[in-house]
Amino acid sequence: MDPFADTLQRLREAFRSGQTQAADFRATQLKGLGRFLRENKQLLQDALAQDLHKSAFESEVSEIRMSQGEVNLALKNLRAWMKDEKVPRNLATQLDSAFIRKEPFGLVLIIAPWNYPLNLTLVPLVGALAAGNCVVLKPSEISKNMERVLAEVLPRYLDQSCFAVVLGGPEETQQLLENKFDYIFFTGSPRVGKIVMAAAAKHLTPVTLELGGKNPCYVDDDCDPQTVANRVVWFRCFNTGQTCVAPDYVLCSRETQERLLPAMQSAITRFYGEDPKSSPDLGRIIGEKQFRRLQGLLGCGRVAIGGQSDESERYIAPTVLVDVQETEPVMQEEIFGPILPIVNVRGLDEAVDFITRREKPLTLYAFSNNSQVIKRVLAGTSSGGFCGNDGFMHVTLTTLPFGGVGASGMGRYHGKFSFDTFSHHRACLLHAPGMEKIYAIRYPPYSPRNQRL
Ligand code: NAD
Numbered sequence: 030m031d032p033f034a035d036t037l038q039r040l041r042e043a044f045r046s047g048q049t050q051a052a053d054f055r056a057t058q059l060k061g062l063g064r065f066l067r068e069n070k071q072l073l074q075d076a077l078a079q080d081l082h083k084s085a086f087e088s089e090v091s092e093i094r095m096s097q098g099e100v101n102l103a104l105k106n107l108r109a110w111m112k113d114e115k116v117p118r119n120l121a122t123q124l125d126s127a128f129i130r131k132e133p134f135g136l137v138l139i140i141a142p143w144n145y146p147l148n149l150t151l152v153p154l155v156g157a158l159a160a161g162n163c164v165v166l167k168p169s170e171i172s173k174n175m176e177r178v179l180a181e182v183l184p185r186y187l188d189q190s191c192f193a194v195v196l197g198g199p200e201e202t203q204q205l206l207e208n209k210f211d212y213i214f215f216t217g218s219p220r221v222g223k224i225v226m227a228a229a230a231k232h233l234t235p236v237t238l239e240l241g242g243k244n245p246c247y248v249d250d251d252c253d254p255q256t257v258a259n260r261v262v263w264f265r266c267f268n269t270g271q272t273c274v275a276p277d278y279v280l281c282s283r284e285t286q287e288r289l290l291p292a293m294q295s296a297i298t299r300f301y302g303e304d305p306k307s308s309p310d311l312g313r314i315i316g317e318k319q320f321r322r323l324q325g326l327l328g329c330g331r332v333a334i335g336g337q338s339d340e341s342e343r344y345i346a347p348t349v350l351v352d353v354q355e356t357e358p359v360m361q362e363e364i365f366g367p368i369l370p371i372v373n374v375r376g377l378d379e380a381v382d383f384i385t386r387r388e389k390p391l392t393l394y395a396f397s398n399n400s401q402v403i404k405r406v407l408a409g410t411s412s413g414g415f416c417g418n419d420g421f422m423h424v425t426l427t428t429l430p431f432g433g434v435g436a437s438g439m440g441r442y443h444g445k446f447s448f449d450t451f452s453h454h455r456a457c458l459l460h461a462p463g464m465e466k467i468y469a470i471r472y473p474p475y476s477p478r479n480q481r482l
Pocket residue numbers: 140141142143144145149167168169170197198199200202203216217218219220221222224238239240241242272273363365391433438
C-alpha cells in the first residue's frame with residue numbers, strides 16, 4: 030500500500046482541472062507565500078534558532094529575506110514571464126507565428142536539505158508555483174523544528190488541492206520516489222542525488238540536482254591578508270560552515286599562509302570574541318552524527334587556530350588546519366562545518382592544476398589585487414558559480430543562475446531561472462492554413478526544382 034497514493038492522486042486531478050494555469054491563481058499562491066513569511070517571522074526565526082542555533086541576523090538575511098525577495102520578484106514579473114516568447118522565423122515560416130510557450134510540467138516534487146531549511150524549500154517552491162505546477166514538498170527530517178512549521182503552518186497559506194507537504198527520512202523519501210512525478214527538484218548531497226536521479230530515470234522524469242562538494246578558494250600572494258581573512262572567515266563560519274557554497278579549503282603559498290594566519294585569528298576574535306563558544310553569532314552543528322564526523326576531521330593536519338569542540342552542545346570552534354595532506358579525509362570529503370584547511374601551492378598554475386584534477390565544484394573563489402590573476406583562475410577552471418575577491422555574494426543576485434556542474438549538480442534556479450526550470454519550453458509554430466500552391470513546392474516527386482529550396 031502506497032501511503033502517498035491519495036495525496037498524489039488529488040494533486041494530479043487538481044492539475045488536470047487546469048486551475049493552476051491561470052495567472053491569478055499563481056499570483057494568489059505567491060501572495061500566500063509572502064504572507065506566510067511576514068506573519069510567521071518570529072516562529073521561523075525560533076525554529077531556525079532551535080535547529081541550528083542560527084542568529085536572528087543570519088536567519089533574516091539568508092533565509093527569510095532571500096525567500097521574500099524571490100516571492101516579490103516572481104509576483105512583479107509573473108505575467109511577463111508567462112508570456113509566449115516570439116522567436117525569429119526562416120524564409121519558409123515568414124507568414125507564421127513562431128513562439129516558445131512556458132508550460133507547467135504538472136506534478137513537481139521538491140526535496141530539501143536541513144542547512145537552510147526555509148530558503149531551500151521556499152525558493153524552489155516560488156519557481157514551481159509561479160510556473161503553474163502542483164507541488165509536493167519534502168522538507169528535511171533533520172531540521173525538525175522547521176519541518177514542523179512547514180508541515181503545519183505553510184499549507185494554511187496555499188491552495189491545498191494543489192500543494193502538499195509530506196514528511197519522512199530516507200526510507201519514506203525512497204518510497205515517495207517510486208511514484209511518477211513530472212519534475213523533481215532535489216537539493217542535498219551527491220550521494221543521495223544519485224539515488225534521486227536513478228529513481229527519476231525509471232519514469233524518465235527530468236531533474237534538477239543542487240548538490241555539494243569542495244569549493245576551492247585561491248589566495249594570491251598579491252592581496253591584503255586582513256581583507257581576505259575577514260571575508261573567508263565570515264563565509265566559512267556563516268551558518269557554522271554548514272553552507273553548500275562556503276569556501277571549503279584555501280590554496281595559497283606558504284608565505285601567504287603565514288600572513289593569513291594572524292589575520293584569520295584576528296578576524297575570529299573580532300567576530301566571535303575571545304571565547305567563540307559564548308558568542309550569540311556562532312551556531313551549532315545540526316546533529317550528533319554530523320558533529321562526530323566533524324570532530325574526526327579536527328585530527329587532520331595540524332591545528333593552527335581553534336580546534337576545540339564540545340559534544341554536549343555540538344560546538345566546533347572556528348578552526349584553521351595547516352600541513353594538510355591531500356589524502357586526508359578533510360581534503361577528501363565536503364567539510365560542512367567551521368573548519369578550514371590550508372593547502373600550500375607554489376603559485377597560480379599549481380593552484381589551477383590542483384582544482385582541475387578534482388570534481389567540478391559548486392563555487393570557486395579567487396582573491397587577488399591583480400585582476401589578471403582572477404581572470405586566469407576563471408578562464409582555467411570550471412565550476413557552478415564563481416566569485417572574485419569575496420565569499421558567496423554571487424548567490425544573492427537573482428539575475429545570476431544558481432546551480433552546479435558535473436558532480437556539484439545539474440540545472441539552475443533563482444529569479445527567472447527558477448520559473449524557466451519549472452516550465453516546459455514548448456516549441457510552437459502556427460502555420461497559415463492556405464497558400465497551398467506555394468507550399469506544394471516541397472512535395473514529391475522530388476525533382477531539380479526541389480533541390481533549389
Ligand atoms: P542529504 O542528501 O542527506 O538529504 C537531502 C534530502 O534527501 C533530505 O530531505 C533527506 O530526507 C533526503 N534523503 C536523505 N537520505 C536519503 C536516501 N538515502 N534516499 C532518499 N532520500 C534521502 O543532504 P543534507 O545532509 O540534508 O544536506 C547537506 C548536503 O546538501 C551537502 O552535500 C550540501 O553541499 C548539499 N547542499 C547543496 C545545496 C545546493 O544548493 N547546491 C544547498 C544546500 C545543501
